[in-house]
Structure formats: C-alpha cells, structure tokens
Amino acid sequence: MKILVIGAGVLGLTTAFNLVEDGHDVTIVDKAGPYAQASSRSFAWINANHKLPAEYHWLNRAGITAHEEFQKRFANHGTWFHQHGCIMFDSSPDKATGYDERFTESAELDYPVERIDSDHLRELEPTVSWPTDSGLFFPLEAHLDNEAFGSLVTGFLEEASVAPEVAEAVRVETNADGATVEFADGDTRNFDQVIIAAGADSGAIADRSGLLLPVADLSQPGPRTHSLLGVTAPTDVNLNRIIISDKINVRPRRDGSMFVQIPSVESRTEEGESPQLLDEVQAAMEAELESLFGERVPLERVIFSGRSFPEDGLSIVGYLDEHHRAYSLVTHSGMTMAPLLGRLVADEVRGDSSPLLKAFRPSRFADGVLSATPSTFIGRQ
Structure with a gap:
C-alpha cells in the first residue's frame, strides 16, 4: 500500500520503519523536519510507573519490553536504551x-x-x-538517548530510500478508495492510507478534516501541554540512572550533561514563554542541582517545550473514519511506547488488531470528550 505518515517524531519514525519493513510504499512528512519538535525535547523516562488505569499501565509495560527487544535486535549499532532503573x-x-x-x-x-x-x-x-x-x-525503568534513537531509525529509513520530507499536511479527505491529503503549499497527493502522528498538531489536522481527535491545544500553555526542561553543561558529576522526586527529576545524557526538571515550577508554564521565566527557572534548577550533588552544576539552557496530550490523558490509537483510511497515533507516552506502537500500527494496517489497543480507540469519544488534568504524583511524565 501507499501510505503517508504525518509527523517525523519518535512515533512517526518508528511507524514508518515498521511499515517499510512490511513492504509498503511509505512517505513521511513533518512541517519542521525529523525530530525537530517534542521528541528532541523529552526527558525520555521509559516507564509504566503510576500510569493508570491498568490497561494504560500494561500498554506502557509492553512498551518497555519493546525497547528491550529493539536494543537487542540492533545492538551492533550501539546503546541508546539504558535500563539502569x-x-x-x-x-x-x-x-x-x-x-x-x-x-x-x-x-x-x-x-x-x-x-x-x-x-x-x-x-x-x-x-x-x-x-x-x-x-x-x-x-525495569530506563532512560533513552532520544536523539540517538531518532537518528538510528531515521538512518534505517534513509537506507530504504525513505527520507522524511519537510512539508505541512493540513487536511485529509477520505473515501472508500483512499485518502487525499492537502498540503500548506497547495499541493495535493493521494494515498491508500494516512497515519496522523503529528503530536499536538494532530488534533488540528483532524479537525480540518472533519474527524474527531481531541488533543489539548498548545496555544493555551500550562502543565498539561508544556514543560520546562533544563539541560546542564557537561559535568564531571557521575550519575548513572534516573532520579525522580518531589524536588527534582534528573537523568544523565550521553555527552556527560544532564536533563533536569523541577516539579515546583511546572505550574509556571501557564505564564507562557519569556526570557524572565526561563532565567528564573534556570536559577531554581541550579539551586536544586547544587543541593542534590553538593556542588554547582551550571545549566546551558532551559527549554519551554510543548508536548502531545490527549484530552483524557490516554493514548488515541485507531482509525478515525468509516473507510479505515485515516489512522490516529497520539499519546502522552511516546518515548516509552514508540517501538511498540510503531509495530502495532503496522500490524493493524495489515489487518491484525491488538487487544492492547482496545481501550484506546478514538471511538471512545463518540459520546463526548472527557478532559483530564495530569495528576500531581511524584514523577508525572
């Protein structure tokens, strides 16, 4: 089949990879380019910790297993999945x-x-x-070198002559014979199926297409849709695994730097991005780092990052239209579940439905959209 994947973040890339492996003619597009948006700015804590209800826990748990298997399969390409707990x-x-x-x-x-x-x-x-x-x-928990993982999968696609295009898909029209996609430059292209994996932009694309895909609006910043992520300078501090707490979340990166989050400042995302906010958050992060390690660990930058958040907080995976031509792939736990969901989506395109996805179909919103605010448990990701 001729398939378009909209979105070249972690979900779009892994889905495209699996579709290519299955022999499909795959095109992948992203308005900003591969790994240019939320996937490159993720804390990338791979976990199923306090991810409720139970169906969501088991989906994330299967995601951890899929990462283990992907790392083993391609171990000769290096290590990007660090399962140190x-x-x-x-x-x-x-x-x-x-x-x-x-x-x-x-x-x-x-x-x-x-x-x-x-x-x-x-x-x-x-x-x-x-x-x-x-x-x-x-x-069981791990951290992912998200940029290394993205580069790996992008490389596999390029070896198969599938290079992500910089193009903005704005609307999808489906019928019994296929799907027509309109692009921002006025171009239109025809496909057999379309996978919408554009993160926070997925809801807007679906809305313009007359399809229901409730994703929180990035134009209204707050803890549901945005986070504040610090990146330290490379440091001699030796940290081997993720630390999650009420005070600070921190994890090592492959270049000797660290990712940092401060739970107490996340509510300030409601203020929107500004130089003053970023400066004040940087000072708070550096103070917590010094308290945790007993020495100063300077930050290089603080990122005000948008993220994909389905309105009810749970993944939205499945066909959006009666013709089964437009497929949704949106989740808040993309880093944890990308290898799993990429495989399951490719299986569903082939006609094999997974019971793991039963609770996460778009059809659950037919009677109205439930809005969920992320809980305040320690380590919300």
Whole structure:
C-alpha cells in the first residue's frame, strides 16, 4: 500500500520503519523536519510507573519490553536504551504514606519495585547528597538517548530510500478508495492510507478534516501541554540512572550533561514563554542541582517545550473514519511506547488488531470528550 505518515517524531519514525519493513510504499512528512519538535525535547523516562488505569499501565509495560527487544535486535549499532532503573524519593513529611501507596499499587500490578534505605541509596548513586533516608527503586525503568534513537531509525529509513520530507499536511479527505491529503503549499497527493502522528498538531489536522481527535491545544500553555526542561553543561558529576522526586527529576545524557526538571515550577508554564521565566527557572534548577550533588552544576539552557496530550490523558490509537483510511497515533507516552506502537500500527494496517489497543480507540469519544488534568504524583511524565 501507499501510505503517508504525518509527523517525523519518535512515533512517526518508528511507524514508518515498521511499515517499510512490511513492504509498503511509505512517505513521511513533518512541517519542521525529523525530530525537530517534542521528541528532541523529552526527558525520555521509559516507564509504566503510576500510569493508570491498568490497561494504560500494561500498554506502557509492553512498551518497555519493546525497547528491550529493539536494543537487542540492533545492538551492533550501539546503546541508546539504558535500563539502569529509577530511584524515586520523597522529602515531604508524609513520604511514608506516599511510599506505601506507590509500593502497593506497583505490587498489585506486578511491577517490580524495591524499598531502599540510605545505604542502598548511596550504593546506587554515591555522588548524590541524599536529602532522605529512604526511597523506592524501580529496576525495569530506563532512560533513552532520544536523539540517538531518532537518528538510528531515521538512518534505517534513509537506507530504504525513505527520507522524511519537510512539508505541512493540513487536511485529509477520505473515501472508500483512499485518502487525499492537502498540503500548506497547495499541493495535493493521494494515498491508500494516512497515519496522523503529528503530536499536538494532530488534533488540528483532524479537525480540518472533519474527524474527531481531541488533543489539548498548545496555544493555551500550562502543565498539561508544556514543560520546562533544563539541560546542564557537561559535568564531571557521575550519575548513572534516573532520579525522580518531589524536588527534582534528573537523568544523565550521553555527552556527560544532564536533563533536569523541577516539579515546583511546572505550574509556571501557564505564564507562557519569556526570557524572565526561563532565567528564573534556570536559577531554581541550579539551586536544586547544587543541593542534590553538593556542588554547582551550571545549566546551558532551559527549554519551554510543548508536548502531545490527549484530552483524557490516554493514548488515541485507531482509525478515525468509516473507510479505515485515516489512522490516529497520539499519546502522552511516546518515548516509552514508540517501538511498540510503531509495530502495532503496522500490524493493524495489515489487518491484525491488538487487544492492547482496545481501550484506546478514538471511538471512545463518540459520546463526548472527557478532559483530564495530569495528576500531581511524584514523577508525572
């Protein structure tokens, strides 16, 4: 089949890769180019931690497994999936209750978790000046070198003579015979199927096409749609795994720098991006980093990043039209689930439906759209 993938972020690229492997004639477009938007600005914590309801947890859990398999399959290309686990700690007065609730929830879902004391914390990350004497450890979790992963998949596509085009798809019209796509430059092209994997732009494309795809509007900034991500300068501080807490989220990057988030400042995304906001957030991040590591770790920049957020907080995966020509692929957990969803979408194009996707079909919005605000649990991603 002749298939268009709209969006060259992590979801679009992995979907295109799987479609090419299945022998389809694939075109992939993105208005800003490959990996130019949210996928390059992701904290990329690969996890199924507190991702509820249970169906969503299991979808994310399968995403972790898909990453493991993808890394093993292409191990000769290097390492981009770092499964060293995640340390979670809480410094608040009611941390014991929070730990108990998270531990119980994880155990009920058979999601590996360990209670760890101060000795174990120091053993896992000796360079950290731990502000607590206890925490939780999630051994299945990982961080992804997102840019390395994107380059890898883009390279595989280019080897198959499928290079992402810089082009903006604005509208899709479907019928029993296929789909016609209109582009911003006035061009129109015909395809057998179209996969809409354009992140936060997916909702607008669907709306112009007369299709229902409820995605939060990026023009209204706030914690649902935006985040503040710090990037440190390369540092000698040795950090091996992700740390998630009520104070700071931090993870290593392959060049010796770190990604940083400060939960307490996320609400300030409602102010919109400004030089003053970024300067103040940078100061807050550097203060938390110094507190955590006992030495100054300067930031190179703070990124005000938009992200894809389905209105009810859950993935939207499936056909949008009666002719089964326009397919939606939108999720808030794209980094965790990209290898999985890319494969499942390609399977569905072939006619094989996955039970993992049953709860995430666009048809669930037929009776109205439910809007969800992200919960405030430690480590919201």
